[in-house]
Amino acid sequence: xxxxxxxxxxxxxxxxxxxxxxxxxxxxxxxxxxxxxxxxxxxxxxxxxxxxxxxxxxxxxxxxxxxxxxxxxxxxxxxxxxxxxxxxxxxxx
Numbered sequence: 001x002x003x004x005x006x007x008x009x010x011x012x013x014x015x016x017x018x019x020x021x022x023x024x025x026x027x028x029x030x031x032x033x034x035x036x037x038x039x040x041x042x043x044x045x046x047x048x049x050x051x052x053x054x055x056x057x058x059x060x061x062x063x064x065x066x067x068x069x070x071x072x073x074x075x076x077x078x079x080x081x082x083x084x085x086x087x088x089x090x091x092x093x
Contacts, residue, residue, distance in 0.1 A: 003027070015044055018053035025057040037065035 001020050003013045015036060016024070024032070032054050038046050051061045 015041075016050065017045055018049050021050070021053040021057045021059060025059055029059065031060045031062065033062045033064055035064055035066045037067060 001013050001016055001023070003011050003024075005011045011029070016032070021032075032050065034047050034050055036044065038044075047061075047063045047065075051063070054061045
């Protein structure tokens with residue numbers, strides 16, 4: 001899964017599976033934000049699958065699919081993350 005901490009309030013990972021949700025909860029996370037559009041890859045779980053497993057673990061979910069071919073880089077600064085309500089900030093380079 002490979003969780004990478006971006007800020008104190010935000011971490012990212014590659015595509016997760018329903019089986020990853022217990023580990024995610026045990027690591028202290030409270031919410032999952034899915035930015036990958038359903039159907040992007042044949043082997044990817046649907047948001048419905050992730051959402052059901054997340055709810056079973058007591059995690060809240062948000063589905064904010066982003067088509068990277070269509071979204072400008074400035075999109076990341078306009079998303080408010082549910083856990084903080086603050087706008088997201090792209091990592092410093």
